Amino acid sequence: MRYFSNINTKTNYGNRGMVLESDINETNNYYLINNIAVIYKKPTPIKILHLDYNTNKITNAFFETQSTLDYNGVYKGRYIEFDAKETKSKTSFPLSNIHNHQIKHIENIINNDGICFLIVRFVSLDKTFLLFGQDLLEFINKEDRKSIPLSYFIDKCKSIKLKYSPRLDYLKIIKEFMEVK
Amino acid sequence: MRYFSNINTKTNYGNRGMVLESDINETNNYYLINNIAVIYKKPTPIKILHLDYNTNKITNAFFETQSTLDYNGVYKGRYIEFDAKETKSKTSFPLSNIHNHQIKHIENIINNDGICFLIVRFVSLDKTFLLFGQDLLEFINKEDRKSIPLSYFIDKCKSIKLKYSPRLDYLKIIKEFMEVK
Numbered sequence: 255m256r257y258f259s260n261i262n263t264k265t266n267y268g269n270r271g272m273v274l275e276s277d278i279n280e281t282n283n284y285y286l287i288n289n290i291a292v293i294y295k296k297p298t299p300i301k302i303l304h305l306d307y308n309t310n311k312i313t314n315a316f317f318e319t320q321s322t323l324d325y326n327g328v329y330k331g332r333y334i335e336f337d338a339k340e341t342k343s344k345t346s347f348p349l350s351n352i353h354n355h356q357i358k359h360i361e362n363i364i365n366n367d368g369i370c371f372l373i374v375r376f377v378s379l380d381k382t383f384l385l386f387g388q389d390l391l392e393f394i395n396k397e398d399r400k401s402i403p404l405s406y407f408i409d410k411c412k413s414i415k416l417k418y419s420p421r422l423d424y425l426k427i428i429k430e431f432m433e434v435k
Numbered sequence: 436m437r438y439f440s441n442i443n444t445k446t447n448y449g450n451r452g453m454v455l456e457s458d459i460n461e462t463n464n465y466y467l468i469n470n471i472a473v474i475y476k477k478p479t480p481i482k483i484l485h486l487d488y489n490t491n492k493i494t495n496a497f498f499e500t501q502s503t504l505d506y507n508g509v510y511k512g513r514y515i516e517f518d519a520k521e522t523k524s525k526t527s528f529p530l531s532n533i534h535n536h537q538i539k540h541i542e543n544i545i546n547n548d549g550i551c552f553l554i555v556r557f558v559s560l561d562k563t564f565l566l567f568g569q570d571l572l573e574f575i576n577k578e579d580r581k582s583i584p585l586s587y588f589i590d591k592c593k594s595i596k597l598k599y600s601p602r603l604d605y606l607k608i609i610k611e612f613m614e615v616k
Binding site: 286290 | 467477491493494497498509510543549
């Protein structure tokens, strides 16, 4: 589900996650320029098997799985961390999208009072939701299901409408969340 | 000044930054296990020039400069970001250690109410200090000097003593800072 923005070729990667990621990157850039928040995508972790010390060139390496979430940063002093997920399903969001070590990480962030969430896009329905980490953990603990139904998102989550600028104003929801708490 | 912990060889890299980094990693692990904070070192950004799509193996890539600081995370809900720097000098800390885009990034973090600092170790003196981003920016704006003298650290900064566990309890200073504000 990750778009390797650091790959310097014109190859097509099947566009997995590309549109949502580009919406988020554009939004984060808007937040940065307008001094609203500083939020970055973390570099993709890479395991290096061989490095040529004369040229400092990496000649053998592979991608590692991120054990945390992809984006983090600061909004009004608060710690923000989230992941962006796309699904082609029209009915539910498969939990196989989230690894066990990421679940543990979400717990750790919440226990330390950080703000943690997923931005989930149902590509075929053109709908994007913000799912708070707390709700995700509660769902996983309560339910045996291997996916979260669309109806859950409609009932429990705020949807994020696409706009011209910023593209995907997810911090509007976070602002409300912080004011309520 | 960075130790590439993801390199899977036994080669010696001149030990640049290794001891301080290992102290910090140990400390962060202590914070994580004891549910005090969640702070990670960001992956080293890598520019990929060639990826073999059949094997998913990276065969040509090189390290990029981090445009942000190396560590970030959450402590009591607040956003924390910092860098670890070692110097062999006995008299001053050279500002060439910090890139212009990192200075800009420190400004952005502070403007968004994040907590930003450097952990600076004078290796030959066996002394480690915590330099707040605000003080760093003030020094750069006021002074023409290309290095920060040791006397500045002694007068203006808190020193961090090495302990058994946690090795380098820098959050003690951050806690006091948060209580004063």
